[in-house]
Amino acid sequence: MSWFSDFLASSIGRKVVMSLTGLFLIIFLLIHLAGNLQLMDFIAHDPADEPGKAFNLYAKFMTTNPLIKAVSYLLYLSILVHAIQGWVLWSKNRKARGSQKYAVKVNKVADGNSFAASNMGWLGTIIFIFLLIHLYQFWLQMKLGKLPMAYYDGEEVKNLFFIVSEAYESLGYVIFYVLSMVAIAYHLDHGFQSAFQTLGINHRKYTPMIKWVGRAYSILIPLGFAVIPVYMYFFM
Amino acid sequence: MKLTLKIWRQKAPNAKGRFETYQVEANPHMSFLEMLDVLNEELIAKKEEPVVFEHDCREGICGTCSMVINGEPHGPMAGTTTCQLHMRHFRDGETIVIEPFRASAFPVMKDLAVDRSSMDRIIQAGGYISVNTGAAQDANAIPVDKDTAAHSFDAAACIGCGACIAACPNASAMLFVSAKVAHLALLPQGKVEAKRRAQAMVKQMDLEGFGMCSNITACEAECPKGISVENIARLNREYLSSALGSETVA
Numbered sequence: 498m499s500w501f502s503d504f505l506a507s508s509i510g511r512k513v514v515m516s517l518t519g520l521f522l523i524i525f526l527l528i529h530l531a532g533n534l535q536l537m538d539f540i541a542h543d544p545a546d547e548p549g550k551a552f553n554l555y556a557k558f559m560t561t562n563p564l565i566k567a568v569s570y571l572l573y574l575s576i577l578v579h580a581i582q583g584w585v586l587w588s589k590n591r592k593a594r595g596s597q598k599y600a601v602k603v604n605k606v607a608d609g610n611s612f613a614a615s616n617m618g619w620l621g622t623i624i625f626i627f628l629l630i631h632l633y634q635f636w637l638q639m640k641l642g643k644l645p646m647a648y649y650d651g652e653e654v655k656n657l658f659f660i661v662s663e664a665y666e667s668l669g670y671v672i673f674y675v676l677s678m679v680a681i682a683y684h685l686d687h688g689f690q691s692a693f694q695t696l697g698i699n700h701r702k703y704t705p706m707i708k709w710v711g712r713a714y715s716i717l718i719p720l721g722f723a724v725i726p727v728y729m730y731f732f733m
Numbered sequence: 734m735k736l737t738l739k740i741w742r743q744k745a746p747n748a749k750g751r752f753e754t755y756q757v758e759a760n761p762h763m764s765f766l767e768m769l770d771v772l773n774e775e776l777i778a779k780k781e782e783p784v785v786f787e788h789d790c791r792e793g794i795c796g797t798c799s800m801v802i803n804g805e806p807h808g809p810m811a812g813t814t815t816c817q818l819h820m821r822h823f824r825d826g827e828t829i830v831i832e833p834f835r836a837s838a839f840p841v842m843k844d845l846a847v848d849r850s851s852m853d854r855i856i857q858a859g860g861y862i863s864v865n866t867g868a869a870q871d872a873n874a875i876p877v878d879k880d881t882a883a884h885s886f887d888a889a890a891c892i893g894c895g896a897c898i899a900a901c902p903n904a905s906a907m908l909f910v911s912a913k914v915a916h917l918a919l920l921p922q923g924k925v926e927a928k929r930r931a932q933a934m935v936k937q938m939d940l941e942g943f944g945m946c947s948n949i950t951a952c953e954a955e956c957p958k959g960i961s962v963e964n965i966a967r968l969n970r971e972y973l974s975s976a977l978g979s980e981t982v983a
Binding site for chain 2: 500503504507508509510511512513586589590592593594595597598599600601602603604605606607608609611614615617687690691694695696697698699701
């Protein structure tokens with residue numbers, strides 16, 4: 498296996514690991530957003546139903562379906578590998594740059610978002626802190642905590658919607674959430690197209706499309722996440 | 734034109750350096766290096782130590798001149814080496830900050846001169862063709878299509894100056910290495926050793942302590958020869974196919 502560990506320890510191998518885990522997390526965001534949008538079912542729900550039925554049933558499905566469970570372990574692993582590898586790269590790159598900084602430095606780039614590109618470590622760290630809070634608040638409560646129960650047609654379901662809507666009543670939390678989405682937007686704006694370049698996918702026909710889709714994705718996905726707590730804070 | 738220069742002065746590799754301020758009277762038609770020559774003549778006349786800087790061809794093709802001028806390797810002009818940068822691009826009375834290329838793999842030797850032998854060692858690891866390619870071929874005897882030849886030539890324009898490394902926030906040498914790998918891998922003579930070359934050069938690059946590429950593209954923006962980051966994607970492909978696809982277990 499030594500050729501494989503050599504590959505993983507090489508500079509390009511490390512970047513490929515960042516790229517593949519990053520792309521997996523990018524796809525995960527879309528699935529997660531699709532789930533979260535069900536929080537908004539109170540807009541169109543039948544007045545006879547309690548709000549949150551669609552979301553609670555979905556949360557139960559996501560925590561009990563064996564296939565989803567298997568994928569979720571891959572997700573936890575990807576988050577950890579992406580974060581730890583990211584910090585390793587960050588520290589190695591700082592070491593390579595050296596202790597003597599430039600007195601004057603112009604940050605000119607040929608293409609892309611230079612702020613995001615040169616601050617991926619900081620943005621990633623902000624996102625990781627957000628994730629810790631986020632997982633403690635919702636994921637851990639769903640797994641281990643005592644949640645109020647909801648009953649739909651005699652079926653007993655954990656009322657995750659209740660603690661989510663409770664959290665979104667706090668203005669401070671909504672602001673924290675929205676700012677975290679801004680960090681994700683910047684992280685994605687660089688990360689999306691960078692993941693393809695690292696895999697060697699740079700083509701004069703397709704790279705402009707990848708960059709366009711990446712820019713749209715990095716705006717729309719975090720915006721979709723951010724709209725939910727803001728809407729629920731003001732209109733629920 | 735009157736200029737104020739803030740120049741990094743450092744006596745020896747491990748000595749502590751600092752900025753010194755000088756006044757110099759330059760002609761707008763002078764190159765940046767000629768302006769520094771004027772300064773050094775004055776310093777020598779005053780029996781002071783002249784500023785050490787590297788230069789050779791002064792035609793923009795050797796890659797020897799290496800300094801960061803007002804925060805940019807080779808100064809503010811795109812696609813221009815320091816020796817081809819002319820003083821008419823600066824304002825009369827301007828203050829210019831001049832520093833050496835900075836990176837852990839580029840230790841300062843003296844003043845503005847840094848040790849770039851780390852790049853030589855990367856070339857020694859595989860940046861060459863060692864198979865017998867025979868005598869010079871007839872034109873068109875080896876079929877290479879126009880686009881491929883153009884890509885290879887664009888990569889071959891790399892003069893190995895190290896501006897990409899100096900500009901990169903990660904001090905990564907990927908643009909330099911990728912230009913060398915792409916230049917050779919695209920042509921029939923270079924294809925023979927392409928897999929081994931990508932492995933060997935990346936391995937040496939990692940050993941020299943260069944950083945890892947985050948696809949920031951500061952390298953391309955500052956490259957005096959406009960080498961594109963498309964080459965970095967090609968290096969990634971070459972490396973992936975040789976590390977994962979070749980049957981040689983190195």
